[in-house]
Amino acid sequence: MRITEQQPGVSKRYIDPDSVTKRMDGRKVINTVFRSLFFMATLVALLVLGILFYRILSQGLGFLSAEFFQNFASRIPEKAGIKAALVGSLWLMAVVAPVSMFLGIGTAIYLEEYAKKNRINDLIRMNISNLAGVPSVVFGLLGLTIFVRALALGNSILAAGFTMSLLILPVIIVAAQEAIRAVPQDVREASYGMGATKWQTIVRVVLPSAIPGILTGSILALSRAVGETAPLIVIGVPVIIHFLPTGVTDTFTALPMQIYDWAKRPQADFQQVASAGIIVLMAFLLFMNSIAVLIRNKFQKRY
Incomplete structure (x- = not known):
């Protein structure tokens, strides 16, 4: 039929x-x-x-105990602690977060709001996107050449922070570009119609609407920076230190370096100490992400 x-x-x-x-x-x-x-x-x-x-x-x-957070690194597993690495990671993030977010968001604003649509700027955007896939060891070599040797910063917190900022900068730029591009053009035109300047429109209209997307990309980028080991190894960050840094020009160690050192040791007890260090690193990441998520949710409700 x-x-x-x-x-x-x-x-x-x-x-x-x-x-x-x-x-x-x-x-x-x-x-x-x-x-x-x-x-x-x-x-x-x-x-x-x-x-x-x-x-x-x-x-x-x-192995998680009060002594584990109060002791420095040791050759004896029972006495090994994560105090220097934890404080060093906090110092490192205090440099990486403001530097990378300021440069990344500023670059994204320029490329999306001010730069003309031509081949040169299109090439710049494409290369920034490609940099997001470059292996971290390459950024470590770049940091070694520029910050450690050329600028004579040594294996300091400042040199490591600038190196890690270069590592995550492309990710933040691309995420911020996508968030800014997602803001409807009608919103900008309405702001201009009310007599606002371009800068006022960007600060008061575009950025508040784009902050949730920008923070999402920044969360992922900063999480990557916290867990990276290769760039720190290349610029010569030590594994074991028995003092706490007092400024950005001091030598330091970080959680990934300490965990890497424990994990490669042949003693079975150090494998368990490394697992304890991983738990601390994961908690550190969750704490950072929670703060960013709270800020993002606040702006999502407002705008």
Whole structure:
């Protein structure tokens, strides 16, 4: 049996119900297959994440104590602590966060609001996007050449902070560009219509609307900076120190360096100490992310 279908101004065509049923059945099968594949992929990812969390928590919780946060690094696992590394990471983020966010957001504002649409600026935007995929060790070599040797900053907090800022700068720029570009043009034109200048429009209209997206990219970028080890190794950041830095020109160590040193040691107890250090690093990341999420949610409710 065939069904005749006719539209105004179109000749008649015949539809076979059996063929329609077969196509629908085929689509349902494909949909079921892909849904099952995606579900299995999610289960595998959750399983791996669960195993990782279980291994880290089961090995590291026993070493988490007040002494672990108060002691410096030691060759004896029971006396090893994370005090210098934790304070060093706080100092490092105190340099990386303002430098990278100021330069990144400022660059994004210029490229999206002020720069003309031409081939040169398009090339700049494309190269910034490509820099986001460059291996971190390359930025470490760049930091070693410019900050450690040319500017004679040594393996200080300032040199490491500038190096890490270069590492995450492309990610922040791209995220900020996308957030600024997502603000409707009608909002800008309404601001201009009310007599606001371009700078007033950017500060009072565009940036408040784009802050949630900007912070999302910044969260991911800063989280990467906290956990990177290769650039710190290249610029010569020490693994073990027994003092706390008092300024940005002092030598320091960081959580990834300390965890890396513990993990590569042959003693089995140091593997558990490394797991305890990973727990501290994860808590540090969650604390940073929580602050950024609170700020982002506040602006999302307001705008």
